[in-house]
Amino acid sequence: MEIEVKSKDENEIVFIVRDAEVPFINAIRRIAMMEVPKIAIEDVNIVQNDSAMFNEVLAHRLGLTPLISNLDGIEGMEMANECDCEEYCPKCSVSFTLSKTGPGIIYSKDLVSTDSTIKPVYDTIPLLKLKEDQNIELEVVAKIGLGKDHAKWIPTTVCAYKQYPKITFNEDAEVNYELADVCPRNILKSDKRSKKLKVQNIEDCSMCKACVRADENDYINIGFEEKNFIFRIETDGSLPPEEVLSKACDVLSDKADKFITFSKN
């Protein structure tokens, strides 16, 4: 198996995996979404809410506000359901307070954390709007959890793979230059000098087959390479994408270790 990075930035990584199997790639994908821990707001205690927004809607909004949870931030913290405290404690949770008076829009940056390493990823997520003399006062508790329990703990916004596209031409058929204009992603380029259609940026091909449908001469064939994949992981900013990937691999490896231990005993 070979892995090659295509592009990488703060919140997104795209890489190509060659010579792998669908079940393996899919296991990584599912674990990255469902079993990589991150921190999110779980309990909301609203003392006063004069705004037009219902408490339930506000609590839901707070839950989905991404919090920074890189490993430095949550290192050493316990999963909430594994901690031996009764409800929550500093070992398994971080508290935030919010106390503001209107008028104005209350943003994620107004949440004051008790832990300097854990705070909202983005400062400018609007939470609610207050009119003159309206107050909001609340306390929230963020806990570490898994995506399989609630969507707010899913660290990825995109976590998907596709098989590597394969475009071939039937040399015996007549060249159909118009297909270049049909492709919505501009992958095909007509080259009248060499009397061919050329393929550019094949990795952008979504295999929509618009070209195949427009092709009356059976000139073009769209397929995919069975064992090669293009994998994309985009996060909500709570974790860097490569950390999600590496943690997912740790979880998979732990599962394999359990089988090894089981089979040796």
Ligand SMILES: [Zn+2]
């Ligand atoms: Zn605890």
